[in-house]
Amino acid sequence: MDISELNIRKIDVVRYITPLREGGSLPAIVEGSDGLNYVLKFRGAGQGTKALIADLIGAELARVAGFKVPFLAFAQLDEGFGRAEPDEEIQDLLKFSTGLNLGVYYMSGAITYDPLVYEMDGLLASKIVWLDAYLTNLDRTAKNTNMLYWNREIWLIDHGAALYFHHNIDTWEDHALRPFSMIKDHVLLPIADKLTEADAFMKNKFSGEVIDAIIDLIPNDFIITHLETVDVDERKNIYRQFLKTRLANSGIFLKEAIDAREALI
Known part of the structure; x- marks a missing residue:
């Protein structure tokens, strides 16, 4: 793999679809401004941006090594996003995640x-x-x-x-x-x-x-x-x-x- 291919797309989060409650950090499926769905890892979750850094480094090293890895996106979450969310835990997570987050392409049916x-x-x-x-x-x-x-x-x-x-x-x-x-x-x-x-x-x-x-x-x-x-x-x-x-x-x-x-x- 040529390192020139190491290029992360940038998107805006336009729609919150559903939380994924399997993990403690409460990631969610969201829709990006590119029309694709992503699993969004939130900067406001328990381990903060360090978990996003580890995810980014790990995924891209795996990609260089030839493993199959879903592509990533830097996902901008605007202030006030999710104000209508009825779940207080999710609303707080969205509030504390304003700014840049990490999206992982959602592989439907995996x-x-x-x-x-x-x-x-x-x-x-x-x-x-x-x-x-x-x-x-x-x-x-x-x-x-x-x-x-x-x-x-x-x-x-x-x-x-x-x-x-x-x-x-x-x-x-x-x-x-x-x-x-x-x-x-x-x-x-x-x-x-x-x-x-x-x-x-x-x-x-x-x-x-x-x-x-x-x-x-x-x-x-x-x-x-x-x-x-x-x-x-x-x-x-x-x-x-x-x-x-x-x-x-x-x-x-x-x-x-x-x-x-x-x-x-």
Whole structure:
């Protein structure tokens, strides 16, 4: 994939359709000004814009690696949107989400991936496990696979729980060099029998140039918020350094994944 293809569309939210109550952050299906429907991730939800940043970085890295990922949009929510919404919880969420949010194309008819129903080859499973260990993604378990089956293909969604180091940003260097012990709970680990091959493949995909291009996509509005005012360039550089350091030391989390899988089988 050419990094020139890393381009996020911009839309306005024109209609709130329905909430999705499966997750604690209460995303919703909305209609965009481009006439398409999106799953909207709100900046006013519990983890704030950090979850949107993690979702953006995770999705675009997955796309570069060749995974199927629904396209994203930066979605503007105007002040006063949803005033007629009768649910007070939703009305508050809309109020606190005025401004730029993150939309994920809504794949109508998609089915939650079930490893007992849909087969996946070992190399693909290994690449997904590697990606989640790299991103420290807590949320790809049997309880919540965050994968969809659509048009006879597996699609990765929702990386908002990844990169949790940024909730305590000063510890980024320590986190960058840590194994990822939660990989033992990954839904695909039992069939991820080609982790070493996946490591070579993924490291070849994620150059410093690719990482820089993805970090450059992060809107300043996701970094400077009413809760936190920081130097945008400095914060973006922390994300760059974390990802590059972790990539250069992938053997640390690769070994953790291999050992966890051997313990399972």
